[in-house]
Amino acid sequence: MIANYGYKDGSGEYYISIDTDKCIDCTAGRACLTACPKNMFEIITDDYDDEVAWVKKECTRALAYDCAACKPAGGYTSLPCTTACTPGAIKHSW
Amino acid sequence: MNAEVATAPVAEAAPEKKEFWRWQENVWFDETKKDWREAKIITCGIDVGSVSSQAVLVCDGELYGYNSMRTGNNSPDSAKNALQGIMDKIGMKLEDINYVVGTGYGRVNVPFAHKAITEIACHARGANYMGGNKVRTILDMGGQDCKAIHCDEKGKVTNFLMNDKCAAGTGRGMEVISDLMQIPIAELGPRSFDVDVEPEAVSSICVVFAKSEALGLLKAGYTKNKVIAAYCQAMAERVVSLLERIGVEEGFFITGGIAKNPGVVKRIERILGIKAVDTKIDSQIAGALGAALFGYTLMQKQAKAA
Numbered sequence: 575m576i577a578n579y580g581y582k583d584g585s586g587e588y589y590i591s592i593d594t595d596k597c598i599d600c601t602a603g604r605a606c607l608t609a610c611p612k613n614m615f616e617i618i619t620d621d622y623d624d625e626v627a628w629v630k631k632e633c634t635r636a637l638a639y640d641c642a643a644c645k646p647a648g649g650y651t652s653l654p655c656t657t658a659c660t661p662g663a664i665k666h667s668w
Numbered sequence: 669m670n671a672e673v674a675t676a677p678v679a680e681a682a683p684e685k686k687e688f689w690r691w692q693e694n695v696w697f698d699e700t701k702k703d704w705r706e707a708k709i710i711t712c713g714i715d716v717g718s719v720s721s722q723a724v725l726v727c728d729g730e731l732y733g734y735n736s737m738r739t740g741n742n743s744p745d746s747a748k749n750a751l752q753g754i755m756d757k758i759g760m761k762l763e764d765i766n767y768v769v770g771t772g773y774g775r776v777n778v779p780f781a782h783k784a785i786t787e788i789a790c791h792a793r794g795a796n797y798m799g800g801n802k803v804r805t806i807l808d809m810g811g812q813d814c815k816a817i818h819c820d821e822k823g824k825v826t827n828f829l830m831n832d833k834c835a836a837g838t839g840r841g842m843e844v845i846s847d848l849m850q851i852p853i854a855e856l857g858p859r860s861f862d863v864d865v866e867p868e869a870v871s872s873i874c875v876v877f878a879k880s881e882a883l884g885l886l887k888a889g890y891t892k893n894k895v896i897a898a899y900c901q902a903m904a905e906r907v908v909s910l911l912e913r914i915g916v917e918e919g920f921f922i923t924g925g926i927a928k929n930p931g932v933v934k935r936i937e938r939i940l941g942i943k944a945v946d947t948k949i950d951s952q953i954a955g956a957l958g959a960a961l962f963g964y965t966l967m968q969k970q971a972k973a974a
């Protein structure tokens with residue numbers, strides 16, 4: 575399942591999508607949990623009883639601000655979350 | 669009775685404030701089905717949303733009855749009242765129900781629920797029942813959020829996106845416009861087509877700004893119908909942009925209260941160039957129906973394992 579967390583507003587689209595099928599047998603040791611400096615990810619049991627990552631509810635409405643420090647202008651050449659998630663489950667829309 | 673008292677002038681009652689936004693609450697059960705007492709498995713889905721709450725009863729995997737009402741002050745009472753409404757109608761008691769699944773934003777506060785499942789999974793499952801296994805794209809236009817969902821032929825979610833950041837494109841947004849125009853909510857859709865020329869959508873996607881924009885249009889000479897048309901168009905454009913993010917596949921189905929508003933639905937269909945799958949079942953119960961169907965599957969699994 576592709577789960578999209580985030581929003582669209584007047585300034586753009588800010589979604590983090592997680593391919594939860596890749597989380598089921600995560601080969602990265604749930605690295606997303608520790609990689610994100612804002613602690614945005616969490617492992618939950620989804621509606622189909624699979625243990626997958628999601629973006630915490632309280633984080634989904636302010637992604638543009640919270641992720642700003644990680645984006646290239648903030649000094650990163652790649653994002654900590656997408657780099658740590660070697661199965662490639664995490665994608666950003668902006 | 670003292671005649672003088674009986675004819676004494678009484679203070680004039682304050683004129684009752686009309687609630688144009690108030691939508692039709694509904695208790696229904698299928699009288700053509702065999703009596704629920706003959707069912708082997710009775711499951712219930714309770715959807716406590718921010719604006720409305722529904723209780724749906726499913727007997728042996730088939731929709732039997734439901735109650736749809738406005739959400740009250742708290743989730744537990746809303747859940748109880750919704751269920752009580754349908755149980756009273758058919759003479760059922762809580763102990764007659766084998767399994768209860770809670771869904772919606774208040775799903776974890778349904779005191780008698782055995783399990784809570786997100787509204788995303790429940791809407792997909794409900795839409796699969798209501799529209800059949802050809803349904804692949806679901807747009808749920810709820811009270812205060814909007815969801816775009818893809819599912820497989822079994823109603824299992826494959827992709828979803830939710831917008832709960834603002835009320836634009838939601839039932840609450842439509843209620844605001846209904847009150848502002850002083851037109852009953854059920855009339856908004858049909859009246860939105862009673863215009864000489866289809867107006868441009870209101871430019872704002874925020875319900876608060878749309879309100880002031882609507883007032884501005886009235887002052888500029890727009891008829892109420894034209895303002896409603898402009899608002900319906902804006903809502904349609906707004907949710908279509910949400911849908912486009914995950915893509916729209918054939919077998920398009922709309923759930924939630926706004927699915928009953930042809931002013932928005934027909935405009936969405938026009939923009940997308942596809943027609944939504946029809947159903948005779950109330951679109952507002954999709955989440956609770958899906959929850960009850962999840963309950964039925966879980967009961968069947970338990971029975972097989974025993």
Ligand code: SF4
Nearest residue numbers: 597600605606627659
């Ligand atoms: S997001 Fe990536 S790192 Fe996190 S659990 Fe899923 S697959 Fe593993």
Ligand code: SF4
Nearest residue numbers: 610612641644654655
């Ligand atoms: S970009 Fe940075 S803050 Fe945003 S989710 Fe990834 S690691 Fe966390």
